[in-house]
Amino acid sequence: MFLYFILCLLPCYLTMAVDGVTTNNIAKPGCQSQCGNITVTYPFGIGTDCFLDYSFELTCNNSYEPPKLFVGDLQIYNISDSELRIFTTISYRCYNQSGVVDYDHVGWTDLVGFYTFSVKNKFTVVGCDDYALISGTNGADFSSGCFGLCSQARDVPSGECSGIGCCQTSIPKGLSYYNATLGSVKNHSHVISFSECGYGFLVEEDSFVFGGVNDLSTDYLKFTNKIRSTMPVVLDWVIKSDGTCAAGVNACKGNSTCYDVVEGEGYRCICKSGYEGNPYLDAGCQDVDECNDHGTNPCYGICTNTLGSYTCTCPPQFSGNANVTNGCQPIAQKSSNNVSTTFIIVLVFGVLVMLSGLVGIYYGIRKRKLIRLREKFFEQNGGVLLKQKIKSQQSYEAMTLFSTEQLRKATGSYSQENIIGRGAYGVVYKGILSDKRLVAIKRSKLVDATQAEQFINEVLILTQVIHRNVVKLLGCCLEEEVPVLVYEFISNNTLFHHIHHRLGGMSWLTWENRLRVASEAASALGYLHSETTMPIIHRDVKSANILLDENYTTKISDFGASRLVPLDHEQVTTLIQGTLGYLDPEYFNSSQLTEKSDVYSFGVVLAELITGKKPIGADRTNEEKNLATYFTNAVKENRLFEIIEPRLLREATLNQLQAVGNLVKRCLSLVGRNRPTMKEVAVELEGLRKFTTHPWAQKQIGNESKSLVLEVEQSDLYSVPLINSITEWESYSGISNTSLEGNNPR
Ligand SMILES: *[C@@H]1O[C@H](CO)[C@@H](O)[C@H](O)[C@H]1NC(C)=O
Ligand SMILES: *[C@@H]1O[C@H](CO)[C@@H](O)[C@H](O)[C@H]1NC(C)=O
Ligand SMILES: *[C@@H]1O[C@H](CO)[C@@H](O)[C@H](O)[C@H]1NC(C)=O
Ligand SMILES: *[C@@H]1O[C@H](CO)[C@@H](O)[C@H](O)[C@H]1NC(C)=O
Ligand SMILES: *[C@@H]1O[C@H](CO)[C@@H](O)[C@H](O)[C@H]1NC(C)=O
Ligand SMILES: *[C@@H]1O[C@H](CO)[C@@H](O)[C@H](O)[C@H]1NC(C)=O
Ligand SMILES: *[C@@H]1O[C@H](CO)[C@@H](O)[C@H](O)[C@H]1NC(C)=O
Numbered sequence: 248m249f250l251y252f253i254l255c256l257l258p259c260y261l262t263m264a265v266d267g268v269t270t271n272n273i274a275k276p277g278c279q280s281q282c283g284n285i286t287v288t289y290p291f292g293i294g295t296d297c298f299l300d301y302s303f304e305l306t307c308n309n310s311y312e313p314p315k316l317f318v319g320d321l322q323i324y325n326i327s328d329s330e331l332r333i334f335t336t337i338s339y340r341c342y343n344q345s346g347v348v349d350y351d352h353v354g355w356t357d358l359v360g361f362y363t364f365s366v367k368n369k370f371t372v373v374g375c376d377d378y379a380l381i382s383g384t385n386g387a388d389f390s391s392g393c394f395g396l397c398s399q400a401r402d403v404p405s406g407e408c409s410g411i412g413c414c415q416t417s418i419p420k421g422l423s424y425y426n427a428t429l430g431s432v433k434n435h436s437h438v439i440s441f442s443e444c445g446y447g448f449l450v451e452e453d454s455f456v457f458g459g460v461n462d463l464s465t466d467y468l469k470f471t472n473k474i475r476s477t478m479p480v481v482l483d484w485v486i487k488s489d490g491t492c493a494a495g496v497n498a499c500k501g502n503s504t505c506y507d508v509v510e511g512e513g514y515r516c517i518c519k520s521g522y523e524g525n526p527y528l529d530a531g532c533q534d535v536d537e538c539n540d541h542g543t544n545p546c547y548g549i550c551t552n553t554l555g556s557y558t559c560t561c562p563p564q565f566s567g568n569a570n571v572t573n574g575c576q577p578i579a580q581k582s583s584n585n586v587s588t589t590f591i592i593v594l595v596f597g598v599l600v601m602l603s604g605l606v607g608i609y610y611g612i613r614k615r616k617l618i619r620l621r622e623k624f625f626e627q628n629g630g631v632l633l634k635q636k637i638k639s640q641q642s643y644e645a646m647t648l649f650s651t652e653q654l655r656k657a658t659g660s661y662s663q664e665n666i667i668g669r670g671a672y673g674v675v676y677k678g679i680l681s682d683k684r685l686v687a688i689k690r691s692k693l694v695d696a697t698q699a700e701q702f703i704n705e706v707l708i709l710t711q712v713i714h715r716n717v718v719k720l721l722g723c724c725l726e727e728e729v730p731v732l733v734y735e736f737i738s739n740n741t742l743f744h745h746i747h748h749r750l751g752g753m754s755w756l757t758w759e760n761r762l763r764v765a766s767e768a769a770s771a772l773g774y775l776h777s778e779t780t781m782p783i784i785h786r787d788v789k790s791a792n793i794l795l796d797e798n799y800t801t802k803i804s805d806f807g808a809s810r811l812v813p814l815d816h817e818q819v820t821t822l823i824q825g826t827l828g829y830l831d832p833e834y835f836n837s838s839q840l841t842e843k844s845d846v847y848s849f850g851v852v853l854a855e856l857i858t859g860k861k862p863i864g865a866d867r868t869n870e871e872k873n874l875a876t877y878f879t880n881a882v883k884e885n886r887l888f889e890i891i892e893p894r895l896l897r898e899a900t901l902n903q904l905q906a907v908g909n910l911v912k913r914c915l916s917l918v919g920r921n922r923p924t925m926k927e928v929a930v931e932l933e934g935l936r937k938f939t940t941h942p943w944a945q946k947q948i949g950n951e952s953k954s955l956v957l958e959v960e961q962s963d964l965y966s967v968p969l970i971n972s973i974t975e976w977e978s979y980s981g982i983s984n985t986s987l988e989g990n991n992p993r
């Protein structure tokens with residue numbers, strides 16, 4: 248409705264619409280006004296006291312369907328305010344093949360009372376060898392006739408009564424009786440093949456349509472029925488009872504005038520111009536609201552109804568003829584504070600306000616939907632649980648719950664350009680918060696309950712961990728379809744990238760830095776295993792999950808697979824999860840998860856660090872494809888120095904290398920019990936580092952020392968351009984294509 252109002256507002260202003268068919272010229276109150284579909288209007292009436300004069304008494308015979316209306320014996324076709332149409336009477340005469348008359352009927356109509364035949368009627372003869380005489384009286388005797396002739400069927404035109412097969416002639420005014428007699432010149436002898444009969448009748452000229460040969464050849468009953476039911480004869484009616492208008496009759500009621508009908512010697516009443524109704528009834532005629540009568544009184548300006556009339560003028564500040572379209576033209580005027588402009592401004596303003604209201608409602612509904620959706624996601628993403636935890640534990644206080652808008656703004660609506668990592672689980676975007684802080688935003692790809700759980704898991708673990716070598720979780724956003732985690736941005740790629748994707752010979756990856764990174768990572772893992780309120784097993788320790796920041800400080804990341812181990816449980820049975828090449832074989836075989844699994848994986852990282860080889864090497868033989876096996880075999884066979892990266896042979900002491908080799912071997916022990924704890928590993932690495940504080944004093948390599956110094960100097964820690972391959976950020980995206988995940992294969 249609201250909309251309709253708006254749509255209608257402008258056009259409706261200039262139009263006056265609506266149909267003006269107001270038929271209140273009806274029957275006398277309390278009388279039947281309808282017979283079948285014919286409306287009976289006063290002075291006509293059905294039943295006692297319903298008509299003005301007995302001449303106007305009608306009968307409605309309800310035994311027909313639809314009911315038939317009669318005046319005397321004559322069936323009425325319809326009634327108007329000066330005319331009455333009745334079914335006509337037809338004379339006919341038919342011949343057989345021998346020229347003998349089969350049927351002969353002389354029709355006649357005698358109008359009694361207040362009726363005469365209208366001059367709108369014509370005496371009509373239909374036939375090909377027929378003449379008809381009309382005899383009648385309008386006081387004086389009247390006689391006339393007409394010939395319908397033709398010789399061949401194809402000569403007969405249909406649609407026009409031209410004398411060929413059809414003939415029409417006028418009748419005099421005031422005729423009240425007629426009969427029609429038919430005759431033939433040749434007894435149809437030459438046209439009998441297509442015309443057996445001739446017809447003569449009175450009919451309203453405008454209603455009559457000659458059907459051509461069809462009318463001539465059809466059966467006489469069908470033809471007469473067709474004429475009677477569709478082509479009436481028109482009668483004029485007058486009121487004779489009280490004499491003429493001049494005689495001072497008072498039969499015409501309010502707002503109507505009386506007029507004499509000369510030919511009938513009577514009068515009729517008519518509503519005054521601009522009024523409508525039944526002038527014979529006491530209510531009289533009523534003013535017509537011409538402004539509501541679009542069809543007959545078009546007005547394209549401001550229409551004002553008056554008694555008996557109306558005015559149609561142009562709106563203020565317009566001039567011209569409002570009776571025609573575009574007839575009104577604006578009057579050029581400079582002053583703007585006039586009524587019309589104000590009106591239009593108000594109008595336009597109103598429309599605008601309404602439109603904006605609608606738009607507002609639309610967006611309001613959309614926003615509400617969005618908010619509801621976000622609340623749903625929040626719940627589904629474990630937001631409620633998390634919120635409770637944040638409230639109940641102080642350690643969660645540092646966590647921020649980001650809003651969807653904040654993160655969209657930070658990442659340019661998660662634009663492609665900001666993607667810095669991609670994995671099977673999700674996508675990592677670089678983002679800039681409004682306070683200019685760089686962040687990494689990890690967004691899960693899938694809408695999956697287990698995914699959400701993993702994210703919440705990571706949130707819960709990371710919020711408990713505060714360690715300089717563990718990537719810091721700043722907060723999360725749970726309003727999105729998938730949970731989104733926000734980390735501090737670690738700018739210098741992964742350890743995996745630095746070890747395996749070096750370009751050129753120069754690198755910050757000196758022996759000293761390798762030991763430092765290893766030591767930092769080990770201490771972080773040791774912290775996770777023993778110093779948190781509940782031990783945390785990382786479960787996916789690998790060089791790709793060790794990040795380096797702008798100062799090459801180590802940051803352990805990706806706790807998506809990590810597990811909290813309740814203190815009273817030594818072991819946890821889990822689904823096997825981890826990355827091929829780093830996976831603890833004992834855990835793989837037993838699915839019993841302990842901290843020692845992380846130690847094994849860390850052993851592989853250490854081996855990676857000192858050999859520069861990938862955990863799964865395509866270049867190695869079958870058995871030694873696995874770096875762990877390759878390494879332990881080499882140590883067993885005293886070939887450690889063959890597989891160590893040549894650079895380290897120069898930078899490190901043999902003792903140091905030997906020590907690290909042994910440490911790796913112990914970490915990679917197939918039996919978890921025989922592996923050192925992470926804490927022990929960290930202490931040992933820290934110890935080894937102490938020796939590197941004065942590495943040159945221990946160098947025994949002589950000749951090479953000069954070039955070595957040069958190299959070390961060039962590979963300045965902070966100015967080495969690193970390969971800008973951000974796709975290596977597997978750690979953020981939780982790369983899974985190398986992950987083993989499944990039930991215990993036992
Ligand atoms: C009256 O009804 C008949 C049949 O239902 C129809 O043919 C005829 O046209 C109607 N007449 C008027 C004036 O509505
Ligand atoms: C109605 O018409 C039927 C059949 O022509 C006739 O028998 C009957 O008398 C008529 N009824 C009236 C009330 O004229
Ligand atoms: C009566 O019938 C004639 C011919 O069909 C038609 O032109 C006229 O409009 C009708 N009048 C009324 C009041 O129905
Ligand atoms: C025509 O009608 C007359 C009189 O009824 C009859 O004698 C004659 O056989 C009829 N002719 C034909 C061809 O039917
Ligand atoms: C036809 O009308 C005329 C004049 O009223 C009359 O003289 C004549 O007898 C009528 N013919 C028939 C067959 O009714
Ligand atoms: C027509 O028929 C009438 C009587 O049936 C007869 O008197 C007349 O001669 C016939 N006319 C012709 C041309 O056959
Ligand atoms: C004439 O028409 C007006 C407007 O419809 C009406 O108020 C008034 O009563 C009418 N006059 C008579 C005498 O009916």
Ligand SMILES: *[C@@H]1O[C@H](CO)[C@@H](O)[C@H](O)[C@H]1NC(C)=O
Pocket residue numbers: 559567568569570
């Ligand atoms: C518009 O039509 C009305 C009613 O027919 C008439 O009175 C008026 O004079 C017309 N105005 C013009 C400018 O033709």
